[in-house]
Amino acid sequence: MHADDDKEMWLDKLLDDVGDAPAADTPADLMARVLEDALAAQPAPGAVMATPVSLWRQMLEGLGGWMSVGGLVAATATGFAIGLGALGGEPSDLYWMTGLDMFYDTDIGLTAYGWDLEEG
Protein backbone atom coordinates (compact mmCIF):
# COMPACT_ATOMS: atom_id res chain seq x y z
CA MET A 1 0.00 0.00 0.00
CA HIS A 2 1.25 3.48 -0.84
CA ALA A 3 2.33 5.67 2.07
CA ASP A 4 -0.14 8.37 1.01
CA ASP A 5 -2.97 5.84 1.27
CA ASP A 6 -2.00 5.16 4.90
CA LYS A 7 -2.07 8.87 5.60
CA GLU A 8 -5.49 9.23 4.06
CA MET A 9 -6.87 6.21 5.97
CA TRP A 10 -6.49 7.84 9.34
CA LEU A 11 -7.53 11.16 7.86
CA ASP A 12 -10.73 9.54 6.53
CA LYS A 13 -11.34 8.07 9.98
CA LEU A 14 -10.83 11.48 11.54
CA LEU A 15 -13.21 13.10 9.05
CA ASP A 16 -15.80 10.38 9.72
CA ASP A 17 -15.45 10.65 13.50
CA VAL A 18 -15.85 14.41 13.49
CA GLY A 19 -18.56 14.34 10.83
CA ASP A 20 -20.56 11.63 12.61
CA ALA A 21 -20.79 13.62 15.81
CA PRO A 22 -24.45 14.40 16.44
CA ALA A 23 -25.54 17.78 15.20
CA ALA A 24 -26.15 20.26 17.94
CA ASP A 25 -29.76 21.13 18.67
CA THR A 26 -30.67 24.62 17.67
CA PRO A 27 -31.38 26.65 20.81
CA ALA A 28 -34.85 28.18 20.82
CA ASP A 29 -33.51 31.53 21.95
CA LEU A 30 -31.17 31.61 18.93
CA MET A 31 -34.18 31.16 16.64
CA ALA A 32 -35.94 33.97 18.49
CA ARG A 33 -32.94 36.30 18.22
CA VAL A 34 -32.51 35.63 14.50
CA LEU A 35 -36.19 36.26 13.84
CA GLU A 36 -35.99 39.46 15.85
CA ASP A 37 -33.03 40.59 13.72
CA ALA A 38 -34.93 39.66 10.57
CA LEU A 39 -37.96 41.71 11.48
CA ALA A 40 -35.83 44.66 12.59
CA ALA A 41 -33.85 44.67 9.35
CA GLN A 42 -36.84 44.01 7.10
CA PRO A 43 -37.83 46.68 4.59
CA ALA A 44 -41.34 48.03 5.14
CA PRO A 45 -44.09 46.36 3.10
CA GLY A 46 -44.43 48.07 -0.27
CA ALA A 47 -40.98 49.60 -0.04
CA VAL A 48 -39.22 50.00 -3.38
CA MET A 49 -36.92 47.08 -4.03
CA ALA A 50 -33.32 48.07 -4.38
CA THR A 51 -32.07 47.27 -7.84
CA PRO A 52 -28.96 45.14 -7.92
CA VAL A 53 -26.01 47.47 -7.98
CA SER A 54 -23.48 47.40 -10.80
CA LEU A 55 -19.76 46.99 -10.26
CA TRP A 56 -19.18 50.57 -11.45
CA ARG A 57 -21.74 51.92 -9.01
CA GLN A 58 -20.25 49.85 -6.16
CA MET A 59 -16.81 51.32 -6.92
CA LEU A 60 -18.25 54.81 -7.16
CA GLU A 61 -20.05 54.46 -3.85
CA GLY A 62 -16.89 53.02 -2.34
CA LEU A 63 -15.11 56.26 -3.29
CA GLY A 64 -17.84 58.37 -1.73
CA GLY A 65 -20.08 59.26 -4.68
CA TRP A 66 -19.93 61.68 -7.62
CA MET A 67 -19.07 64.72 -5.47
CA SER A 68 -16.06 62.96 -4.04
CA VAL A 69 -14.93 61.82 -7.46
CA GLY A 70 -15.18 65.44 -8.71
CA GLY A 71 -13.01 66.56 -5.81
CA LEU A 72 -10.59 63.74 -6.52
CA VAL A 73 -10.24 64.84 -10.16
CA ALA A 74 -9.68 68.48 -9.13
CA ALA A 75 -7.10 67.49 -6.53
CA THR A 76 -5.30 65.29 -9.04
CA ALA A 77 -5.16 68.11 -11.63
CA THR A 78 -3.91 70.56 -8.99
CA GLY A 79 -1.26 68.14 -7.81
CA PHE A 80 -0.11 67.60 -11.38
CA ALA A 81 0.16 71.36 -11.99
CA ILE A 82 2.09 71.87 -8.75
CA GLY A 83 4.37 69.04 -9.72
CA LEU A 84 5.11 70.66 -13.05
CA GLY A 85 5.81 73.95 -11.32
CA ALA A 86 8.29 72.29 -9.02
CA LEU A 87 10.12 70.93 -12.03
CA GLY A 88 10.77 74.45 -13.32
CA GLY A 89 14.06 74.79 -11.47
CA GLU A 90 15.33 71.36 -12.39
CA PRO A 91 14.49 70.23 -15.90
CA SER A 92 13.68 66.64 -16.56
CA ASP A 93 12.43 64.62 -19.50
CA LEU A 94 8.87 65.09 -18.35
CA TYR A 95 9.29 68.82 -18.18
CA TRP A 96 10.75 69.05 -21.69
CA MET A 97 7.99 66.84 -23.03
CA THR A 98 5.33 69.32 -21.93
CA GLY A 99 6.76 72.07 -24.16
CA LEU A 100 6.69 74.59 -21.29
CA ASP A 101 10.43 75.08 -21.68
CA MET A 102 9.79 76.88 -24.98
CA PHE A 103 8.21 79.83 -23.18
CA TYR A 104 11.19 80.04 -20.88
CA ASP A 105 13.71 79.98 -23.70
CA THR A 106 11.80 82.51 -25.77
CA ASP A 107 11.63 85.02 -22.93
CA ILE A 108 15.35 85.24 -22.40
CA GLY A 109 16.31 84.72 -26.00
CA LEU A 110 18.10 81.45 -25.44
CA THR A 111 17.37 79.16 -28.31
CA ALA A 112 19.55 76.35 -29.60
CA TYR A 113 20.85 75.72 -26.06
CA GLY A 114 23.07 78.83 -26.09
CA TRP A 115 25.00 77.90 -29.23
CA ASP A 116 23.97 81.23 -30.76
CA LEU A 117 25.82 83.06 -27.96
CA GLU A 118 28.98 81.08 -28.55
CA GLU A 119 28.77 81.94 -32.22
CA GLY A 120 28.45 85.64 -31.34
Next chain:
Amino acid sequence: MPLDGQDQTLDDAELLARYARGDADAARRLTTRLVPRVHAQAARLLGDGAEAEDVAQEAMMRLWRIAPEWRTGEAKVTTWLYRVVSNLCTDRLRKRPKRTVDLDAVSEPADDAPSPEARMLNDARRDALAQALAGLPERQRLAVVLRHFEGATNPEIAERLGISVEAVESLTARGKRALAAALKGQAEALGYEG
Protein backbone atom coordinates in the same frame (compact mmCIF):
# COMPACT_ATOMS: atom_id res chain seq x y z
CA MET B 1 -41.68 16.03 6.43
CA PRO B 2 -40.48 19.43 5.34
CA LEU B 3 -37.87 21.02 7.54
CA ASP B 4 -39.96 24.05 8.33
CA GLY B 5 -43.20 22.11 8.69
CA GLN B 6 -44.71 24.06 5.83
CA ASP B 7 -44.91 23.61 2.12
CA GLN B 8 -41.59 23.60 0.32
CA THR B 9 -42.94 24.84 -2.99
CA LEU B 10 -41.29 28.21 -2.46
CA ASP B 11 -37.55 28.04 -2.72
CA ASP B 12 -35.24 30.05 -0.51
CA ALA B 13 -34.62 32.74 -3.11
CA GLU B 14 -38.34 33.35 -3.57
CA LEU B 15 -38.84 33.54 0.18
CA LEU B 16 -35.94 35.99 0.39
CA ALA B 17 -37.54 38.16 -2.29
CA ARG B 18 -40.80 38.10 -0.32
CA TYR B 19 -38.90 39.01 2.82
CA ALA B 20 -37.36 41.98 1.01
CA ARG B 21 -40.88 43.11 0.03
CA GLY B 22 -41.85 43.19 3.69
CA ASP B 23 -43.47 39.76 4.08
CA ALA B 24 -43.00 38.89 7.77
CA ASP B 25 -44.11 35.32 7.22
CA ALA B 26 -41.19 34.83 4.81
CA ALA B 27 -38.83 35.93 7.59
CA ARG B 28 -40.28 33.29 9.92
CA ARG B 29 -40.11 30.56 7.30
CA LEU B 30 -36.53 31.35 6.30
CA THR B 31 -35.48 31.43 9.95
CA THR B 32 -37.09 28.06 10.64
CA ARG B 33 -35.66 26.56 7.48
CA LEU B 34 -32.12 27.92 7.50
CA VAL B 35 -31.00 28.55 11.08
CA PRO B 36 -30.75 24.87 12.13
CA ARG B 37 -28.49 24.17 9.14
CA VAL B 38 -26.37 27.24 9.69
CA HIS B 39 -26.05 26.55 13.40
CA ALA B 40 -25.20 22.87 12.88
CA GLN B 41 -22.47 23.78 10.39
CA ALA B 42 -20.97 26.35 12.75
CA ALA B 43 -21.20 24.02 15.75
CA ARG B 44 -19.50 21.23 13.84
CA LEU B 45 -16.66 23.45 12.73
CA LEU B 46 -16.21 25.38 15.97
CA GLY B 47 -17.26 22.88 18.61
CA ASP B 48 -18.30 25.71 20.86
CA GLY B 49 -21.98 26.33 21.42
CA ALA B 50 -21.75 30.04 22.22
CA GLU B 51 -19.47 30.77 19.27
CA ALA B 52 -21.65 28.71 16.95
CA GLU B 53 -24.68 30.75 17.98
CA ASP B 54 -22.81 34.00 17.36
CA VAL B 55 -21.73 32.84 13.91
CA ALA B 56 -25.23 31.63 13.02
CA GLN B 57 -26.78 34.93 14.08
CA GLU B 58 -24.14 36.97 12.21
CA ALA B 59 -24.51 34.90 9.03
CA MET B 60 -28.29 35.28 9.08
CA MET B 61 -27.95 39.02 9.74
CA ARG B 62 -25.84 39.31 6.60
CA LEU B 63 -28.56 37.47 4.69
CA TRP B 64 -31.26 39.87 5.90
CA ARG B 65 -29.13 42.85 4.92
CA ILE B 66 -28.37 41.60 1.44
CA ALA B 67 -31.94 40.49 0.75
CA PRO B 68 -33.04 43.65 -1.14
CA GLU B 69 -30.06 43.29 -3.50
CA TRP B 70 -30.20 39.51 -3.91
CA ARG B 71 -29.79 38.47 -7.53
CA THR B 72 -32.12 35.53 -8.00
CA GLY B 73 -30.62 32.79 -10.12
CA GLU B 74 -26.97 33.73 -9.57
CA ALA B 75 -26.33 31.70 -6.42
CA LYS B 76 -28.29 29.42 -4.13
CA VAL B 77 -29.10 30.95 -0.78
CA THR B 78 -27.85 27.86 1.04
CA THR B 79 -24.54 27.91 -0.84
CA TRP B 80 -24.07 31.60 -0.12
CA LEU B 81 -24.83 31.00 3.57
CA TYR B 82 -22.54 27.99 3.65
CA ARG B 83 -19.68 30.14 2.41
CA VAL B 84 -20.43 32.93 4.87
CA VAL B 85 -20.54 30.52 7.82
CA SER B 86 -17.39 28.78 6.64
CA ASN B 87 -15.51 32.07 6.42
CA LEU B 88 -16.80 33.34 9.76
CA CYS B 89 -15.74 30.08 11.40
CA THR B 90 -12.34 30.23 9.71
CA ASP B 91 -11.75 33.72 11.05
CA ARG B 92 -12.50 32.54 14.56
CA LEU B 93 -10.43 29.38 14.26
CA ARG B 94 -7.39 31.33 13.11
CA LYS B 95 -7.55 33.45 16.23
CA ARG B 96 -8.09 30.51 18.55
CA PRO B 97 -5.13 28.96 20.38
CA LYS B 98 -4.58 25.27 19.71
CA ARG B 99 -5.80 22.81 22.33
CA THR B 100 -3.85 19.68 23.13
CA VAL B 101 -4.92 16.48 24.81
CA ASP B 102 -2.95 14.18 27.09
CA LEU B 103 -3.72 10.71 25.75
CA ASP B 104 -2.31 9.09 28.87
CA ALA B 105 -5.17 10.65 30.77
CA VAL B 106 -7.74 9.25 28.33
CA SER B 107 -9.45 6.01 29.24
CA GLU B 108 -12.16 4.11 27.37
CA PRO B 109 -15.68 5.09 28.41
CA ALA B 110 -17.43 2.53 30.60
CA ASP B 111 -20.86 3.01 29.04
CA ASP B 112 -22.49 4.77 26.14
CA ALA B 113 -22.06 8.19 27.66
CA PRO B 114 -18.68 9.64 26.70
CA SER B 115 -16.35 10.09 29.63
CA PRO B 116 -14.79 13.49 30.22
CA GLU B 117 -11.55 12.15 28.77
CA ALA B 118 -13.30 10.87 25.65
CA ARG B 119 -14.96 14.22 25.24
CA MET B 120 -11.57 15.86 25.53
CA LEU B 121 -10.25 13.58 22.80
CA ASN B 122 -13.24 14.34 20.58
CA ASP B 123 -12.74 18.05 21.17
CA ALA B 124 -9.06 17.76 20.30
CA ARG B 125 -9.88 15.87 17.09
CA ARG B 126 -12.48 18.40 16.06
CA ASP B 127 -10.17 21.31 16.89
CA ALA B 128 -7.23 19.84 15.01
CA LEU B 129 -9.38 19.14 11.97
CA ALA B 130 -11.03 22.55 12.13
CA GLN B 131 -7.66 24.29 12.35
CA ALA B 132 -6.38 22.30 9.38
CA LEU B 133 -9.56 23.05 7.42
CA ALA B 134 -9.15 26.73 8.18
CA GLY B 135 -5.85 26.68 6.31
CA LEU B 136 -7.38 25.36 3.09
CA PRO B 137 -8.42 27.56 0.18
CA GLU B 138 -12.13 28.27 0.42
CA ARG B 139 -13.36 25.99 -2.37
CA GLN B 140 -11.25 23.05 -1.18
CA ARG B 141 -12.58 23.54 2.34
CA LEU B 142 -16.17 23.69 1.16
CA ALA B 143 -15.78 20.59 -1.00
CA VAL B 144 -14.26 18.55 1.85
CA VAL B 145 -16.79 19.75 4.43
CA LEU B 146 -19.78 19.17 2.18
CA ARG B 147 -18.50 15.70 1.27
CA HIS B 148 -17.57 14.49 4.74
CA PHE B 149 -19.72 16.52 7.13
CA GLU B 150 -22.86 16.89 5.06
CA GLY B 151 -22.62 13.57 3.25
CA ALA B 152 -23.22 15.30 -0.08
CA THR B 153 -22.44 13.42 -3.26
CA ASN B 154 -20.04 14.87 -5.81
CA PRO B 155 -22.87 15.88 -8.20
CA GLU B 156 -24.66 17.58 -5.28
CA ILE B 157 -21.50 19.46 -4.33
CA ALA B 158 -20.97 20.41 -7.97
CA GLU B 159 -24.46 21.88 -8.11
CA ARG B 160 -24.09 23.77 -4.85
CA LEU B 161 -20.72 25.24 -5.77
CA GLY B 162 -21.61 25.78 -9.41
CA ILE B 163 -18.70 23.76 -10.75
CA SER B 164 -18.24 20.47 -12.62
CA VAL B 165 -18.14 17.05 -10.96
CA GLU B 166 -14.55 16.67 -12.16
CA ALA B 167 -13.64 19.93 -10.46
CA VAL B 168 -15.23 18.67 -7.24
CA GLU B 169 -13.17 15.49 -7.39
CA SER B 170 -10.02 17.52 -7.94
CA LEU B 171 -10.84 19.97 -5.14
CA THR B 172 -11.62 17.18 -2.69
CA ALA B 173 -8.43 15.28 -3.51
CA ARG B 174 -6.26 18.37 -3.22
CA GLY B 175 -8.04 19.39 -0.05
CA LYS B 176 -7.42 16.03 1.58
CA ARG B 177 -3.77 16.04 0.58
CA ALA B 178 -3.40 19.48 2.13
CA LEU B 179 -5.20 18.30 5.27
CA ALA B 180 -2.90 15.28 5.53
CA ALA B 181 0.09 17.59 5.25
CA ALA B 182 -1.30 20.00 7.84
CA LEU B 183 -2.06 17.18 10.29
CA LYS B 184 1.19 15.34 9.68
CA GLY B 185 2.58 13.92 12.90
CA GLN B 186 -0.62 14.37 14.87
CA ALA B 187 -2.21 10.95 14.23
CA GLU B 188 -0.99 9.37 17.44
CA ALA B 189 -1.81 12.44 19.53
CA LEU B 190 -5.37 12.23 18.20
CA GLY B 191 -5.70 8.52 19.00
CA TYR B 192 -5.08 7.07 15.52
CA GLU B 193 -2.41 4.85 14.06
CA GLY B 194 -0.87 7.03 11.38
